Amino acid sequence: MADETNEELETFRRKWREEVTARTKAGSSNQHIRPRPEAHRLSSAKSDQTIRAPPAPSIVYDSKTDAEVEASGGNDPAAYQDLEDKEQRMRLGEHGAGVHPSNDHLNEPQSALEHYEKAVERENQGSLGDSLTHYRKAYRLDARVDQTYKNKHFPPSFFASKPSNPNPSNAAVTVPNPAHHSLHGPPAANASQLIASFASDILTGAAPPIEGSHSPPCPIASVPFEVLIEILLRTAILDVAAYVRLSLVCKRLAYLVSTEDRIWKRVCSGSEFGFAAMHYDFACHLNGTPLPPPSTTPADASTLINQLTLSPHVPPPTSSLPLLPQHPTFAHFFQHHSRLRFNGCYISTVNYVRPGASSPIQISWNTPVHIVTYYRYLRFLRNGSCISLLTTAEPADVVPYLLPEHLHATHSGNLPSSVMRHALRGRWRLSGSPFEVSADVAADADTLPLSPASKTHTAAEERGEKELPGNLYVETEGPDAKYTYSMQLALRSASHRAGATRNNKLVWRGFWSYNRLTDDWAEFGLRNDRAFFWSRVRSWGMGA
DSSP states (O other): OHHHHHHHHHHHHHHHHHHHHHHHHHHHHHHHSOOOHHHHHHHHHHHHHHSOOOOOTTOOOOSSOHHHHHHTTTOOGGGTTTHHHHHHHTSTTTSSSOOOGGGGGGGSOOSHHHHHHHHHHHHHTTOHHHHHHHHHHHHHHOTTHHHHHHHHHSOGGGSOOOOSOSOTTOOOTTSOOGGGOOTTSSOOOOHHHHHHTTTTOOOOOOOOSSTTSOOOOOGGGGSOHHHHHHHHHHHHHHOHHHHHHGGGTOHHHHHHHHHOHHHHHHHHHSSSSSGGGOOSSOOBOTTSOBOOOTTOOOSSHHHHHHHHTSOSOOOOOGGGOOOOTTOSSHHHHHHHSOOOOSSEEEEEEEEEEEEOOOOTTSOOSSOOEEEEEEEEEEEEOTTSEEEEEEESSOHHHHGGGOSGGGOSSOOOTTSGGGGGGGOEEEEEEESSOTTTOOTTOOSOOTTSOOOGGGGSTTHHHHHTOOOOTTEEEEEEEOSSTTEEEEEEEEEEOSOOSTTOOOSOEEEEEEEEEEETTTTEEEEOOOSSOOOEEEEEOGGGTTOO
């Protein structure tokens, strides 16, 4: 019995020694023959060239091989210490391009810069309450977040800087300055020189789509020059914006649109978009009924009715429109001279802050602050009348109903057009007719003093003065029959950059109330009021 037990024990020891020896030999062989990371990456690159699969950005592989992990006993803490972060990144909406709708709260700004950018965006939209909240959060996180925002969106390279040494070659004064010389050819010409270089170009069709095939037909290339000018003229009369966009077609049309002064003279003197549609004297009453011609005195009521049916404004002839010295061409005249637009409305957005009152039944350490937002709307009609509206409703709710047919007092409180219940009828006129203005009249009217006498349209005629161009006079109805409102504004441009839209801004010069019973003027303060900016409404077409 003892002999059998000793034999089994010896057999077990022999097998254990063989197993230990085999493990030792395997470990030593793995230490001497270890795959290099470079070879591993090279083989991976070759396999990627054959079968390329989309990468998984949220999974990070360790550079150690399986043999190294087995040799270390499988207890490598560096391979699992960031496992929680990997699982966090693999959640839906936190990694990758797509974000699930259930994770919309993850789009909320987190850093100070994100809060500041969100505040600027909300401020541009007119929501000062939300913008103020984001501004406060941004400055709590970073007191110098405004500098960070400026450095990101308006770096120093954003502004053009002048060269420190205008004459780097120390050349003589008579020698042309080489600072602007280009190594790749002559310097670029300005817009006028570039347009002048297109004078000899002709209308050509498009190139053939395939080499050796026929070119597409171009019928307008064979049209005589006189017929082409007539086509451009009728296009400008129908839509002057479409006429200007024709300059993007080819060089020949760009030259004709910019230099054909006959077309621009017709546009300036016409009643479609030009100055013949402007009124330089009031043409109607406050309720919109036309005024009778001032030179005739009707004998009876029937004659008055017949005269009221006639149009009080007769467009002047084309030949009576002079070209002023400050406008070298009629194209410049049309773009820069003061004129109103009928295919849109002028909107003034007013925001101001006023202190509130604390509740008497609650104990509070802070005083509430109210942010008040309201809008002023002005729409000018071709017959000399206008619509004025002061409301807290946003433009999207007001502009579709800013029409003459909604000017009545029977609005229901549930209809969308009820925002027009406080709209006021009025009339308008411009100062400084281009058909009568002289060349020695200055263009700036801001230096003129304002007085109650200058608010009526006959004051300048009574004083024998000639009004300066660029002022707009608006008279509207008051809250009741005994009051009348009078506004004086100045036509300006929102931007002075080259190519920017002109005459799209109305700046306040004065706002008064007139009492018809007592013949008294009262001036309104304009501390919170802001300028009007023109906004086009495509559904109105060319304007009523």
